[in-house]
Amino acid sequence: MNYKMIAIDLDNTLLTSEKNIDQETIDLIKKADEAGKKVILATGRMFEAAVNFLEELELNTPLITYNGALIKNKDGKVIQENLISxxxxxxxxxxxxxxxxxxxxxxxxxxxxxxxxxxxxxxxxxxxxxxxxxxxxxxxxxxxxxxxxxxxxxxxxxxxxxxxxxxxxxxxxxxxxxxxxxxxxxxxSNVNKGRALADLADSYNILPEEIIAVGDGYNDLPMLEMAGLGVAMENASEKVRAKADRITQSNDDQGVAKVLEYLLSCNERA
Missing domain, CATH: 3.30.1240.10 (Hypothetical Protein, Haloacid Dehalogenase-like Hydrolase; Chain: A; domain 2)
Structure with a gap:
């Protein structure tokens, strides 16, 4: 399968226990971006607590925040917003x-x-x-x-x-x-990472089956389930791992890097 988009959760997924991103994963994200893959960060964090990771990774893709309630570009332009009254x-x-x-x-x-x-x-x-x-x-x-x-x-x-x-x-x-x-x-109501990711994918004319989603939390389940390939971290709860298509290594053992390697190998075969 030639996957065109990968969505990655932040805490306990992309970020290690020390709240940073290892260099190999950074390099692979940049390689995926250069290969034309849409790399999307999807987090429960507020925009202001996540946008620095877009900058660190030199990504220009929109950022999904507040579990999908707000999608913004790196420059702060609002793409989609859903508020509680x-x-x-x-x-x-x-x-x-x-x-x-x-x-x-x-x-x-x-x-x-x-x-x-x-x-x-x-x-x-x-x-x-x-x-x-x-x-x-x-x-x-x-x-x-x-x-x-x-x-x-x-x-x-x-x-x-x-x-x-x-x-x-x-x-x-x-x-x-x-x-x-x-x-x-x-x-x-009806806000979740899966819906936000589906809306972004649609704007790029990318089908759900062309998406890989990676996460560890219950708030990641909607995007793991909507994506063509849903990958749970080894450090995820048993219930989250049970609903994933595949399990990767933990956030402290370069689990996301393994998924990125798979994404790029699929691209090479295609």
């Missing part, structure tokens, strides 16, 4: 705060939380961006629709109970997923 944003934030959970609200390139705590600090260290502490009930601070809401909770019972309640009341009005075990990520 401000009324629904306030409702869900209040719902989470009534449970005593840490929730972050994302809007117009910033993210906000009520109190700075270990969750907020750790998130800032991962993304390299500092959020804004409101020090008032977050639902009273919201004035604009959200691109994403993020609940962070380490205690599994509390996290899973809240997720169950979210599905009960909001599954038809919101998309609910997770990129990491402690995260609950909330976006507008």
């Amino acid at each position: 401000d009324e629904l944003t306030k409702e869900v934030v209040e719902f989470a705060e009534d449970f005593g959970l840490h929730i972050q609200y994302y809007s117009e390139g910033n993210y906000y939380y009520r109190w700075e705590n270990n969750y907020a600090r750790e998130y800032g260290e991962i993304t390299g961006l500092t959020g804004i502490e409101t020090r008032v009930k977050l639902q009273n601070y919201i004035e604009k629709p959200a691109l994403k809401l993020l609940v962070i909770e380490e205690e599994e019972k509390r996290r899973e109970y809240f997720k169950k309640e979210l599905y009960k009341y909001y599954k038809h009005r919101l998309s609910i997923s997770s990129s990491m075990e402690t995260y609950i990520e909330i976006t507008a």
Whole structure:
């Protein structure tokens, strides 16, 4: 198969545990780009916490962020945007705060939380961006629709109970997923990486069967399932690996590089 596009998740996929990209993978991405392959980065991160990787890789392709809620060019031009209404944003934030959970609200390139705590600090260290502490009930601070809401909770019972309640009341009005075990990520209805990737592929006249998608999280499943070849990382959960077409090595063992080598070998055979 002559694959024409490869979509790659960032955290725990393209990025190592040290949050960088190994040089061999960088070189292979540049080689794929030079061969005319569309290399797409698809992440749950906000645009501002991911665009530096486009620059590092010297890619000019659009960037899928917020699990598909926002697609932008490297220069910041919006290609596609799907927002949660401000009324629904306030409702869900209040719902989470009534449970005593840490929730972050994302809007117009910033993210906000009520109190700075270990969750907020750790998130800032991962993304390299500092959020804004409101020090008032977050639902009273919201004035604009959200691109994403993020609940962070380490205690599994509390996290899973809240997720169950979210599905009960909001599954038809919101998309609910997770990129990491402690995260609950909330976006507008029908938003996911698979839909965003399909829209981008269509703009390039690329068919789903001509796409490879690589990821590790539950939020990656929609794009792994829509792509002609869905590849899960070895470090992905068992449920994600079970739904993939193939498994590659872990993010700390050049798993993405192995997929890129396969992509380029298919190109050579074609």
